[in-house]
Amino acid sequence: MPEYSTTSPLPPWLRSDYNGALRAADAGRAVALWGWVASRRDHGGLIFIDLRDYQGIVQLVFNPERDPAAHAVAEKARAEYYLAVKGTVVRRSENTINRELPTGEVEVVVTEAQILASSAPPPFPLVAGSEAASEELRLRYRYLDLRRAEMQSNLRRRHQALRGVRAWLDGQGFVEIETPILWKATPEGARDYLVPSRVNPGKFYALPQSPQLLKQLLMVSGFDRYYQIARCFRDEDLRANRQPEFSQIDIEMTGATVAGITAIAEGMMASAFEYAAGIKLVPPFPRIAYSEAMERFGSDKPDLRFAMELKNLSAAFAGTSFKVFADALGRGDAIYGLALPGACQLSRRELDEMVANMHTQRERGLTWAKATADGNWQGPIARHIGETERARAAAAAGLEPNGTLLLMAGAADEIRPALGDLRLQLAEKFDLRDDALHFLWVVDFPLFEYSAEERRLVSVNHPFTAPHPDDLALLEREPLKVRALAYDMVLNGQEMGGGSIRIHDPELQLLALKLLGFERDEAMRRFGFLIEALNYGAPPHGGIAFGVDRLAMMLCGTESLRDVMAFPKTQKAVDPMSGAPSEVDARQLRELSIKVTL
């Protein structure tokens, strides 16, 4: 049972200093401290307690002869008890200084102490540097997990990044405006989270996947520079870097050009890195076309921390007698290769696994050849490939002696992303990445792509993205060739943000929707409010949105979004602490005219 030394809800005294802030210069001061017991060392006589707050820990000394009452309190204290103490900061004698601690030159000789709150033994250690508890447990007791120095630092750093963002955008004349969380379901994109309307039985709000249309409407209204740290919701399966609710830095501006927006975004990112990490970025960031990114890296968010680019080897294998390759080329498919340096050796078993994974995960064939020291080839296809082809392919792919060449044949759209994935996996395996920050812009995305599943065009970005002015004539004739005025900011293989110039002409917007399969009536039913708004002097505009959580991940160096969010959900979209989502009372359902048919 907890033991209380006071029944008063009011503390006996307030804090004068943070524990972690005390230094040699404070020696001699009388201080009042609050904090958690990080460690207690009972020598029978003297008791030492490390008292922790978010700024760090300081050593308290309890002397049974000088202050028996305070010492008695220290005897009762246990890990994570919350204490209030009064005492004097004293310089430690030379032989007792702790060089490991920022506060290690001093300690606080305690004269008065009270237990403000006792604590059950924590289910896992909260001491910095202690062995990590399982994430399951950490999420169940998230409030304790967040007490740990690492999580404190992550969330505080995230806050600093947002300060940098706000400072920059404010300086550029942007106005922060909130938009509704209860809004309208959208037909394109991710699954919506729905909220039933009690007042309108049978009807539902949707939580916004992003404030996209709302911010465009604000442009029509004349808030010519808008931003918001907006919560967004998407009901899709989770990943290490995907949560069902997440935050975006949402930006929109009137009179936007691609150059204008990317410059604002670069400045904003520089400000965030400066505030959060003291890192000075040097814009402008390089930009490459989507088509080039796919060709060289098999990804629209290339990781430039290492080279090892994909190579088109179709020409090298032209006229090959190897049937698989010859058939592919005959169909108009391509052959791409990825050359591993000689220093990166894969065992036969590892190669077989890669081939098998490619088969099960992507239903694609993968093959390989190993170069010997004298340039010969070994592997399953080696005997099918002639001398001159080997030489041409090796030269084109940059295959070194002792190197390994991974090969795929098929439609470029399919095999390049597959090889791009392998490129990343191999970089991870062989630790090929440098530790610099490689920012870049990927531009000239296609406006549409063909969805085989839906048998229609779908937007690569979203239906409100403006086509490239040079490609307007192609819109109806060859829509797949139309480039979009869209841009993604990429950092080390992660998409940090993306945006576009928007359509501000209602007729062009209707045409774009028509190409996506929304006839005029349907378009008006779904997006009538936008089309109407565009009829009232909508200025040209565009914008961008950044993932706050991913930005925080980069700044904190974490592998998971969950480590930079206070209360994240598990892969099954559950909060182990509260138990959400949960069943609700029958009465609540009745009020909402909802029947559960499980």
Place this chain on the structure above:
RNA sequence: GGGGUCGUAGUUCAGCCCGGUUAGAACGCCGGCCUGUCACGUCGGAAGUCGUGGGUUCAAAUCCCAUCGGCCCCGCCA
């Protein structure tokens, strides 16, 4: 929906392949001793539905099947 991996004291793990004493260790916890430690030390102690259910077997933490949960990935996610 699919693939992989993990699940054993409060915690982190070992044991599992090759079934067989009383399921171990460390940390934590509880108690004793200890006046300069700082992950204090030291002596002693308590602590486990081996995720759950079923099967095989004389015998299951261990083998098989199913199921639940955590994590990673594919699909999905403008």
